[in-house]
Amino acid sequence: MSLINExxxxxxxxxxxxxxxxxxxxxxxxxxxxxxxKEEKDIDGRGxxxxxxxxxxxxxxxISVIEGDADLDLYDYPDNLFDYSILTYTLQATKSPKNVLxxxxxxxxxxxxxxxxFGHWKIATSLLLKRKMPxxxxxxxSWHETPNLHFCTIxxxxxxxxxxxxxxxxxxxxxxxxxxxxxxxxxxxxxxxEVGLFLVSKxxx
Amino acid sequence: MLGGFFLVKQMSENKIVxxxxxxxxxxxxxxxxxxxxxxxxxxxxxxATKDNAILICHALTGDQYVASKHPITKKEGWWSYxxxxxxxxxxxxxFVVCPNVIGGCMGSTGPKEVxxxxxxxxxTDFPVITIADMVRAQxxxxxxxxxxxxxxxTGGSMGGMLVLEWLSxxxxxxxxxxxxxxxxxxxxxxxxLNELARQSIMADPNWNSGNYYNSDxxxxxxxxxxxxAAHISYLSKDALHSKFGRNLQDKNSLDYSFDADFQxxxxxxxxxxxxxxxxxxxxxxxxxRAMDYFDVSSSNNxxxxxxFKNTSSKVLCISFTSDWLYPTxxxxxxxxxxxxxxxxxxxxxxxTDGGHDSFLLEEPKLFEAMQGFIKSTYENL
Numbered sequence: 307m308s309l310i311n312e313x314x315x316x317x318x319x320x321x322x323x324x325x326x327x328x329x330x331x332x333x334x335x336x337x338x339x340x341x342x343x344k345e346e347k348d349i350d351g352r353g354x355x356x357x358x359x360x361x362x363x364x365x366x367x368x369i370s371v372i373e374g375d376a377d378l379d380l381y382d383y384p385d386n387l388f389d390y391s392i393l394t395y396t397l398q399a400t401k402s403p404k405n406v407l408x409x410x411x412x413x414x415x416x417x418x419x420x421x422x423x424f425g426h427w428k429i430a431t432s433l434l435l436k437r438k439m440p441x442x443x444x445x446x447x448s449w450h451e452t453p454n455l456h457f458c459t460i461x462x463x464x465x466x467x468x469x470x471x472x473x474x475x476x477x478x479x480x481x482x483x484x485x486x487x488x489x490x491x492x493x494x495x496x497x498x499x500e501v502g503l504f505l506v507s508k509x510x511x
Numbered sequence: 512m513l514g515g516f517f518l519v520k521q522m523s524e525n526k527i528v529x530x531x532x533x534x535x536x537x538x539x540x541x542x543x544x545x546x547x548x549x550x551x552x553x554x555x556x557x558x559a560t561k562d563n564a565i566l567i568c569h570a571l572t573g574d575q576y577v578a579s580k581h582p583i584t585k586k587e588g589w590w591s592y593x594x595x596x597x598x599x600x601x602x603x604x605x606f607v608v609c610p611n612v613i614g615g616c617m618g619s620t621g622p623k624e625v626x627x628x629x630x631x632x633x634x635t636d637f638p639v640i641t642i643a644d645m646v647r648a649q650x651x652x653x654x655x656x657x658x659x660x661x662x663x664x665t666g667g668s669m670g671g672m673l674v675l676e677w678l679s680x681x682x683x684x685x686x687x688x689x690x691x692x693x694x695x696x697x698x699x700x701x702x703x704l705n706e707l708a709r710q711s712i713m714a715d716p717n718w719n720s721g722n723y724y725n726s727d728x729x730x731x732x733x734x735x736x737x738x739x740a741a742h743i744s745y746l747s748k749d750a751l752h753s754k755f756g757r758n759l760q761d762k763n764s765l766d767y768s769f770d771a772d773f774q775x776x777x778x779x780x781x782x783x784x785x786x787x788x789x790x791x792x793x794x795x796x797x798x799x800r801a802m803d804y805f806d807v808s809s810s811n812n813x814x815x816x817x818x819f820k821n822t823s824s825k826v827l828c829i830s831f832t833s834d835w836l837y838p839t840x841x842x843x844x845x846x847x848x849x850x851x852x853x854x855x856x857x858x859x860x861x862x863t864d865g866g867h868d869s870f871l872l873e874e875p876k877l878f879e880a881m882q883g884f885i886k887s888t889y890e891n892l
Binding site: 328352358361362363364365366367368369370371372373374382383384387 | 825827843846847850851853855856857858859860861862876879880882883884886887888890891
């Protein structure tokens, strides 16, 4: 199942990436985002994908793809190899979101990260009122079969970035399809965005 | 009918060409070879722009009969599953070239061929060759065929080493490449297994220091044992277990003898016996030596980064989960270096219990990956 809303998310991500950038999409699925970015921004794209069936799909589309695991295989890339790394709806499924985040900003100048926001009001209400693990469009698995290991809210993500020395440059509002300059934590954001989508980079020492 | 006729027309007879007639080829060992014979097959047609050539590099005991009936064993070509009309290496579309390596025994210059200077077979007077020397000889053939840029170079095992050597030494001549189940150099374990094979050949009294071509007694037992040992390394423990287990061969109880009680013994003996009909013991020594000496970075002080810094080809690396001879970790080493250099590299690890030999088996995931990569790469040429 693809969590990504191709029309909306793809467009916003493309808006963040300058023409001819080199890009790695970690957890690239069937390669459609890379194809879109190739079309829109003439990027030099690479993919990493854990699911072999999807790796095969990427190969048949001419996308350079590594069968690999974000938790294990990002270490193989040298520093700053890419202009941009992209991680869409994968952070919550990694064993160590902290290490993955640090690796992404190590191998690329900037990283684009998106994840389902566990702080969204629908989710919060489900827990609060129904006392049941939430199931929604973005979180469609039952608790016992979910591949997601580490849920976080937008505010948790902001804290983690702080902790590992990552600067948040922009935050997307997927409701209005707008990219905003990041102005710190905002409770409304965490309540009303189903998805967090951020442009981040490493704070240089 | 028409399709069948077309197929026959495209099927290649074995050809032999003599190259380096004027200028001898200088080998890594310092010696040189002149008038090098290369036996090869081709399939399909080279197009007008000459951009559809695929070079297939065979493994240790492979040969040029990649997709046509073997003249000795009468078996289908060793990669008929992958090479042919509508297959990943589509002979309707591509011009496929498969040469027998030098040092081999199917018609290319090697220890069993006659040295024109002495009028006798080379035997162990044949110079010790390397993977790089084999590639130099292949380049002579590619030049002779008028191909400036090969669309794709591919091969498994030793064939994969040749692919890596092509990418390193003639990067501008290679548009894309698929090295399969291979390594950038031979590990101590790889060398040990090859040494075991060589020692078994040389321990056969019929080997006679490599002079046996005119004798009725050839080192068949030594070569057969060498093949048996190697064959074990091509299979996985699970595959051996599921195929043979501890099953007995045509009997219900143990014989308390040294006959082939177990099916696996009988199978290995059969592998050994049939192998000697089509392979030369001295060639086995020379080619295994070339593999042991192989280190694609040796001419760059061990730096893989330096060795591939001029490579701009599109590459697909393939490994198999149960391959313990050239395991995934070795193949990933290649991917890591290519990634670091920004080379367009893809990687896929195919899950199978087929062991190292998986690239020669009918493995649908291998078929799919190669077809996807080759087709899309040619479309985007």
